[in-house]
Amino acid sequence: MSAELQSKAAKLFADRFGTVPDAVNFAPGRVNMIGEHVDYNDGLVLPMPVREGTAVGWSRVGGDGFEVVAADFGEDDSFSGEPDKPGEVSWRSYVRGMIAESELGSGGMRMLITGDLSRGSGLSSSASLCIAIGRALAQAGGVEIAPVDLARAAQRTEHNWAGVACGIMDQMAVAAGEPGHAMLLDCRDLTYSHRAVPEGWAVLITDSGVTRGLVDGEYNIRRAQCEAAAAALGVASLRDASLEQVAAAGLDEVTRRRALHVIAEIERTRDAAGALATGDLAEFGEILRGGHVSLRDMFEVSVPAVDAVVTELQAAIGAEGGARMTGGGFGGAVVAVLAADRVGELKRATGREFLRVH
Incomplete structure (x- = not known):
């Protein structure tokens, strides 16, 4: 956590509650390098944490009441005992x-939430919020919780309280990621390893300018289409399917394209982990470019404004690196990977602002 964000959370807490917090907990956002829409298909993904994230200042209070302030919204919430679901999905839902899904809340607390992640940018602000809250609850209760268990509680929160049938990539990347490393995560058994990003590479993020939303239904529709494809192929998930099976199955065109994306994307993730290990920037860039085409044409989760940003970045980067949309789609961020000594050149060529992940 940056010292600035920690100080900001502590100051805002003191301004609001008149006392210093007992502690401040932090959780980062994440960018997914490759492996999009495969986590809920038991696939392989390659995310990494970003520097920005969510900070929660907190203190214990008597009783079982919670008093929570979302400083960036100028909103608050309070309740006692077992929380009820709010009337609409918002930060209160998470x-x-x-508190309900982690079963870590063992008494009353005051919390103040602030962060420096752009909401709707595809950098997993909701997972960052959930994990930061979970860490605060655990520390307040004197409880040790494994990253996998924290991630599962955050996933249940997305499913049961926000209505998003997400996989577990975001939550695992936020809960267990290491700075400067991509996490090769097997979403079937949640085994993972940290893969160092070469020092000579730069990983950048830029906002497309289109705020994305997953609760509009499209994300859940894509998941249902993948489940239908797996059922038609007679496999437990698309992780177990092959391109040959899809070709022989007589699927309708939409279901076929969804399946082809997932199968190929899992293989792209394996290849990307290999390119990281060998430092092959040209191969890694080619994988990113192929991933974006598949998300645009086969999975149909990109939008023209995002495609335009990707095209602009790829033209400026050339063969030594690449760019693609990142996140669930329908707007949000674009990730670019290139030689570190060419970052200034990319900024001059595009005039764009970037967050630097590595």
Whole structure:
């Protein structure tokens, strides 16, 4: 956590509650390098944490009441005992969901939430919020919780309190990621390893300018289409399917394209981990470019404004690196990977602002 964000959370807490917090907990956002829409298909993904994230200042209070302030919204929430679901999905849904799903809340607390992640940018601000809340609850209760268990509680919060049938990539990357490393995560058994990003590479993020939303239904529709494809192929998940099976199955065109994306994307993730290990920037860039085409044409989760940003970045980067949309789609961020000594050149060529991950 940056010292600035920690100080900000502590100051805002003191301004609001008139006392210093007992502690401040932090969780980062994440960028997914490759492996999009495969986590809920038991696939392989390659995310990494970003520097920005969510900070929660907190203190214990008597009783079982919670008083929570979302400083960036100028909003608050309070309740006692077992939380009820709010009337509509908002930041309150994630806070209340984590308290209920993690089973870590053992007494009353005051919390103040602030962060420096752009909401709707595809950098997993919701997972960052959930994990930060979970860490605060655990520390307040004197409980040790494994990253996998924290991630599962955050996933249940998304499912049961926000209505998003997400996989577990975001939550695992936020809960267990290491700075400067990509996490090769097997979403079937949640085994993972940290893969160092070469020092000579730069990983950048830029906002497409289109705020994305997953609760509009499209994300859940894509998951249902993948489940239908797996059922038609007679496999437990698309992780177990092959391109040959899809070709022989007589699927309708939409279901076929969804399946082809997932199968190929899992293989792209394996190849990307190999390119990281060998430092092959040209191969890694080619994988990113192929991933974006598949998300645009086969999975149909990109939008023209995002495609335009990707095209602009790829033209400026050339063969030594690449760019693609990142996150669930329908807007949000674009990730670019290139030689570190060419970052200034890319900024001059595009005039764009970037967050630097590595």
